[in-house]
Each structure stands twice: as C-alpha cells, then as structure tokens.
Amino acid sequence: MSSSTDFLLALENVTVSFDGFKAVNALNLYVDKNELRVIIGPNGAGKTTVLDLICGRTKVTEGSIKFKDQEITGLKEHQIVRRGIGRKFQTPSIYDDLTVFENLEISLPRGRDVAGSLFWKRTPEVVEKVREVGRMIFLEEQLDRLAETLSHGQKQWLEIGMLLMQDPELLMLDEPVAGMSISERARTAELLGVVSKGRSVIVIEHDMKFVESIADRVTVLHQGKVLAEGSMAKIQDDPQVKEVYLGH
C-alpha cells in the first residue's frame, strides 16, 4: 500500500462505499507524467466517483491515493488543487455573474488568501496572461462579456481555460464535449491537444470517436473496477469490453 512509485498519480487498492454500496472497489490506477488517459465505461461504473476521490470531493473509505509520491487522501479540496491537480466538472461550472476575463483572472493561482485577494493588483502581466488563455479557448473577443451569456460550448471552453490559468500538473476533465455540436467537438479535440502538452490529463468520455482522436491509453471501468486497460485498438478488441460496453 505504501509502495513508492514513479507515477505522477497512483491509486492503490482504493475503495469507497456509500452505505455499503461499493461505487469504487479495490481500484488500482496509475497515470504517467505527460500521459493523456481516457476513462470510459457504462453508466454507474464509477468514473466520476474516481475523479471525485482524486480531487478530495469524496473521501476514500480505504486505500491510498498518491500524487507525486505524496499521499493526498485526507487533504482538503483547495489543498489538493494547490498541489497541482485541476478538475473540470461535467456540467459547465463557471461564475455566471462575472465576466469571462474575471472568471479567468480568479483562476490564476496567486492572491489566494483573504489578505492577498483584498490587496490584489491587476498587473499588465496578468492581463496578458488572461488574454493569452482567452485566445487559446477561442474566447478572446468575449473577454468582457458576462459568463452567463456564453453558449454551452463556450462555457465548457471557459472552464477549460480556467484550469489552464491554474496550470495544473494533472488535469481532470469530466465529459468535456458533452452537449457540443460537431464543429465544437473538433475544436475541443484540438484544444485538448494543446492543453495536454507538458502535463498529464485524465478525461472521462462517452463519445468513442472523440476518444479515438485524443487518447494515449484507455482505461475501462466496470462496477467500480478496472475491466481493461491499454491502447484504443487493444480495448476495442477486448471481448469483455465489447460485452459490457462497446457492444451496444
């Protein structure tokens, strides 16, 4: 359980039970540096729960989660974020009453305590950084708009942009293309290509075409356990995976 690893993220023997129901059951999952990992699986397989466990939203019942070889179970959400893990939620989770610019600015990992934020100064360097990320997420022209007026796809991009401002070593995305049009999907795939440079990314996704276009390695979850793991080609040939997931 307390073995030392070279992996960026190592989940070992992780179990979480809700009133006896084991949503995740003795799960082992290892993510390398700079890897783009996709997690797929049928509904209720525990995909989102795994992300919740990593980012501290749900407490681990048993097992160990190590990030850069340090135990992170038991840390508060914001502490885990400060270690270098970013999380995107399934539904776009942005600040409706702030502008796109302000959404991005808040996500910059500086001035994060009460006094620091009270005396925070918006320097030209900060403005430049926000504009740069705004360009990357196709929202450069929208920086002064209120976030609530964005389209669904733009909101998803904004949230990815907020994570880019955070500059995490591990980025976790929960269904980033859900509800997007086909052209938006293509741009998101392109965006993910840029985003994943120099960091590890875990993506939960249902859309197999999209998975094929981005994944290094794929993990298939089923009933809280890893059913199969490997390249997309290997996964698609796996009879068990076909049975529970791909077949229909």
Add this chain to the structure above:
Amino acid sequence: MSTALKNNRNLELIGFALIALLILVVLPLLLDNFRLNLVGKYLTYAFAAIGLVLCWGYTGILSLGQGVFFGLGGYCMAMFLKLEASSVANTKIQSTPGIPDFMDWNQITSLPFFWVPFKSFPFTLIAIVAVPALMAFILSAAMFKRRVGGVYFAIITQALAAVLTILIVGQQGYTGGINGITDLRTLLGWDIRTDHAKFVLYFVCCGLLLASMLLARGVVKSKLGRILVAVRDKEERVRFSGYDVANFKIFVFCLASAIAAVGGAMFTLQVGFMSPSFVGIVPSIDMVIFCAVGGRHSIVGAVVGTLVVNWGKTVFSESFPELWLFAMGGLFIAIVLAFPRGLAGVMTDQILPWIENLRRKGASPAAPAPRPAPAE
C-alpha cells in the same frame, strides 16, 4: 467594454455623491432638530444594511441576526456612557454609590468584572468593533468550516438573536434587563442630550456612514469582491480554484458585523439609550427588509432603502399605527416579487434606460440613435 460597464461605475459614484449631498446638506437644511435626529437614527440602521449588502447581496450569506451585532456595538457604547453617568456624586442616594442604578436595584454591590474595562474610552472604542467581530468570528467559523450554510446559517443567526435577547432580559442586574441601559448623559464630559450635541453627532454618524460605504465599495471592487460573487454563484468551483472558501465567508461576515456594530454605537449616542428591543429577531429582519427594498447588490441602494422604509414607517405609523406592520410585510413581499433587485434595480433597469431613451429622442427626433462612441 463597455460603455455600459463604465456608465455603471460612474452611476455608482454619482449615487455616492447624491447620498452625501442629501444627508450632509439637504436634510440638515430642510429638517428641524427633532426630525434630523430621527434621520440620524435611521442612518444607524443603514450601517447594518451595508453589511448585509456585503454578506447577503454579494456572498449569498443571509443573516437574520444582524441586530445582534448592531446591539453589541450599541451596548458597548452604552456601558461606557452608563459608567460615566454613574459617578459617585451622581449616585450617592444608592446603597452602593458609583455603580449603575439598575445594578443597585438588583442588589449587586460591586461592579461586575466585565464592566470594569468599559471605564476606559479607548478600550470601549476598540470593543465596539472587536466584541461583535469576535462573536461573528466564533459563530461563522464554527458554521462555515463545517460547511453549514444557506438556510441553516440563517436559522442559527436568528436563534442567536433570540438567545442574546433572552440573556439580556434575564440578567437584569448585569445588563439593565428589558429596560436596557438608560439615562445616559455625557461623553467624556460632553452632554450628549442637548440639541447642539445631537446636531454634531448627526454629522459624525454621516461621516462614519460614508466611510463605511467607501470601505464596503473598496472590498467589493477588489479581487476579494469578485471571489465573493464567485462563492455566491458556485461555491464548489471556488474551492477547486484553490481557495479556502470558509475563510472568505468568515471574513465578510465579520466585516458586515463590525460595520453593523458601528451603527449600533452611533444609535446609542444619538438616541440616548440601548435596549434588547434593538437586538432581537424583529429588528434583525427589519434590517434585511431595508436592504432588500434598497437593493441587496447596491451599497447606495441599501442606504436609500433604509431611509425610505423608515421614513415610511414614521409617516405611516403616525397616522395608522396599527396598520404599519401589515404595510411593511406587504412592502417586503411586493419588492421580492416585483423588484427582486430593489430600488437600485428599478433605477438601473427601468428609470435610467427610460431617461436615456427620452434624451435620444429629444436630441435627434428623425435620425437613428447615434451609436455610443467606443470606450477608450
């Protein structure tokens, strides 16, 4: 960007200036001393309403217990004034001279320990802000660190208001009980009961109010202000942006309470007494109504709302005393249903666009409306 945003900013400054003009120049010229003192009393509630703009309007923390902090500030000030009024010379007919009269009536023979520091004026000034802020800190830290919020928090604050009232009423010997702390006379030897003193205190109150408005504005315009809005929108997201959300909520709640407490102290000075009827649930809810009527997202609105509701209360209850409470309840319901952003919202959403329209039509009746020049 917005000319609209820029206009909004100017608007706010204009609002500040108009309020200052109103309370510093217009009202003192128009009103007699009695009415002006009454306005001074209303303005002390505006402190609490400004605090509510910060914690309710901006951060989404509804407190139904701001009367507690208002009252604690007021009681701190009242304790100092009472001790000054209870000199041995003034109280020589008591069985224990030199202690407040209500203690003597309750067979208390020496000054209770927690009254002793209030002989010092500097200590009192600090306590007026520090005691309510400490109380707010303990309450909010206990709640927000455990992630209790929303309706539960509102109920707990309301319970606190009830508890404190019962405590004050029950411990008559130490607190003056239901009568409160009365018969306050001088502040450092200066008689606060004269017309002149009341006139001066009115302006002190205005000065502190304007300072509080600027302080609150400074906070909401800072990055911290944007974090507060973010917490209101999506508390969880803020956590996953690496912020310890509880600390921000504790900060804003303590700040709101400290501002309310300054209002309480000014109330005691201007009205000349403090009693549990300004601490409990009813005044706390009144304060929420002032804030809602004015517009809970607007600092200027909160002050205007306080003045309007209290003015209405005075006018209305002089003619139909028994109907006032119904009118107040009706007003609250009407505001929430029809104008959820209060008077400030009516101003920015309805009146100003209408004026703008009129102006445009007047300027160029035939030509299409000119496009506003781009900012910068």
